[in-house]
Amino acid sequence: MTPNIQKAFSPDLFRQQAHALVDQMADYLEQAQSGSLETVIPYKDPEESLAFWQEDYQQGQSDVAAFFNKTIQHSTHLHHPRYMGHQVTPPVPVAALAGLLSGMLNNGMAVYEMGLVSNPLERILSELLAKKIGFDNNASGLLTSGGTLANLTALLAARAAKTGVWEDGTSERLAVMVSEEAHYCIDRAARIMGMGDEGIIKVPTNERFQIRTDLLEQYYKEASEKGLRVIAIIGSACSTSTGSYDDLEAIAAFAQKHQLWFHADGAHGGAVVFSDKYRHLVKGLNKADSVVIDWHKMLMAPALTTALIFRRDDDAFKTFQQKAQYLWANQHSKDWFNSGKRTFECTKLMMSLKVYAILKAHGEQIFTDNVEYLYDLGQTFAKLVKARPNFELALEPESNIVCFRLKSNSADSPNNLNASIRKKLLEDGKFYIVQTTLADKLYLRVSLMNPLTTEVDLIALLDEIENIANQL
Template sequence: MQNIYDSEEFRAQGHQIIDALADYLKSIEDGTLTEVIPYVEPEDSYDFWKNDLAEGQTGLMDFVNETIKRSNHLHHPKYMGHQVSAPSPVAALMGVVTGLLNNGGAVYEMGLVNNPLERVLSKYLAEKLGFGDESDGFLTSGGTLANLTALLAARAKYSSVWSEGTTEKLAIMVSEEAHYCVDRAARIMGLGESGIIKIPVNDRFKLKTELLEEYYQDATAKGFRVFAIIGSACSTSTGSYDNLQEIGEFAQKNNLWFHIDGAHGGAVAFSSKYKSLLKGVALADSIIIDWHKMLLAPALITAVVFKKGSDAYATFHQKAQYLWDNALSKDWFNSGKRTFECTKLMMSVKVYGMIKAHGDLIFEEHVDYLYDLAKTFANLIKSLNDFELGHEPEANIVCFRMKTENSNEINATIRRKLLEKGEFYIVSTTLNGDTYLRVSLMNQNTKVSDLESLLENIREIKSEL
């Protein structure tokens, strides 16, 4: 049998892998890596890896190098696609530490470091948000799971579904521009399509708070018990922040749970310049924030923060004698009592490692730079005759398109051609039925010159069509 735990072999492999990753970062720094996304069709990629597997053992570094070569390069300044961070190398190194230690988190004995760190980080984030001493939270794997977990806590406060099953028609209220995972969470909870009350948005893609009372009364008249309302901070397509203050006041007036999906834009809690976008957050009962979007962490690391930490414990009352003696005790150090996950990654170590290495000022600088850059790009778009802006950005998300006949078809084709060329990676979205190109500025190495180059590439593609 091979000694797969040999320390010296691990040391040698580790040096090789770190060297390969450092060379990769260097190739981005010096401009020798020009292709952002080495796009191939899905079937071709599948065939490559199927044939690679058939070759058997060919050496670890061949696989590492091929993986780097064939991946989407998020650290490249011309990556402007989805809302995923270019992770801090320190956080990535912490992933090596946690991957080897492999401590779980459901019970304290299996999470001696990560459970206390989760609480430290939750309290730390709660303070940034302006919550009081009663607040608490934890980390979980991604915004979808985090939103579901928070909404289950909301349901537990207003309903006995967990113990008695469904006995009434429950509903939530949410913007029609909210992330699809909120809709998915509601359906998983058994609310059905009719239990998801979607509120229209205004011309800036923000929830129309003036319609809340009307939609609430209509739902009540139809026999629904609305128990929660969700504010977006910010929306996925356009980066628009709902009016959290007015939503929170409406929630208080009607005794509803106020939850904020701050997966992307909640990061402005670290920014003196942009924190006002979260005005009203103090009224929230819960909020989620992805560390892996605007806060430089690798995926997936999402904070779920409750203004009243005890609210998190009602969600999953279950006996598990092999894990804990008392299912009803509110012991923060056994995180399995509050989350779907039993075993989970030591995700807190990656965030904490960044803070110890760089301090938390890096988060504010990162957010400010990318939000500022989006405004600069929007102003550039507005100064040009052949482009138009889809919205005035509040975050680091900008939607725009070429002015042309057959605009939807042409802009969709431009996006496809950019993907095939591989020099830039952007996505597209639909606003009011029209197709727009969409950039999420996630990398602090992206400069105005890169955005100008993007526009030139788009012009070139358009001239070839």
């Protein structure tokens, strides 16, 4: 070893750096909870941010603790109680420690001997979710890198189950049916699979932005008359923009009638399977052929950690059937312990370690507590909005996602007013929320992801929005 490499692998140096980093992260957590963090998001113009880090790079080698501190200071603070932006959880600290461990061990998962721990843990977690969904012992699944890849994998499994395209190719015009409010990754997945515009049959939604199940037969018939072969229908549980849950039971009945693959995108809201209070929102989920649930949204694990669960375990093996002699001797054996047979990834992260660490440290109850507190908080926020005559809701929330806006009392349109408010909130950094457009109306949107957020923070947000409007 050269002296430089020897230093890089020094146990003493690692111990010193790791202790310093844990102290920094603990201080950060304390600051986030005590209110001493000045901003939720230290927003800078993209070019300004790039210039800052270019200057840092030009300074050359330095104490890594200083770099870690800069990273904390210049990042968005998900653990701040006034973070209410995108659907990413503030991870439970023990899961971050598991991430440190997995980063050091760096075991892949495609073959068992590279994933001696993570493959069994993934199996256990998949069976846990399958049981919570209501599947029987024939079900199982896998973990993969995010909802986008999980939804693509599910639709590839649907295609494998309904056609022979993997081996023989196809000239058929395949299609899927989906709500017009579904996450954009469904559209993207269908296009990756070569379905094009016509192959993505977007069904209108009702006043609650749920797929209109009364139109399914009509849209299916029209697609068939165009020469399209519909292979799957996707239900949202819940939609990204509004947090609304589709009627999964009605979708399941339609899918069964026409022998379609029923896929449920529960990336965000599927976590209610851990809650007796909110489980009714996904009634019919157990009739799906495949279900996606993100551990990194409502289940408190670091991103990206997504579960894809199949009602029939065999379906997981039909998606990527190919030879790889240097990995395994028999491609067609359905051995759960070689995860590369079922996922797009080969060298996959030890993501199961992070979720399992949460379970070992805190038990399943922490998932129940988190989902129920944040969904209850969504109801609380809706009541606060309705209590102020200057505000209006887009719809009554079913989840922790709430869309609302300030009414305009000036010549400025409500869309322009609320866009300006959101821009000012971003620049000031005291709160972090986002915006969305529903039926051509722009709404402010909160995703209440932090269990440290309280009603006091929600009242302060509404006060701040009114203050900004008065300034504007």
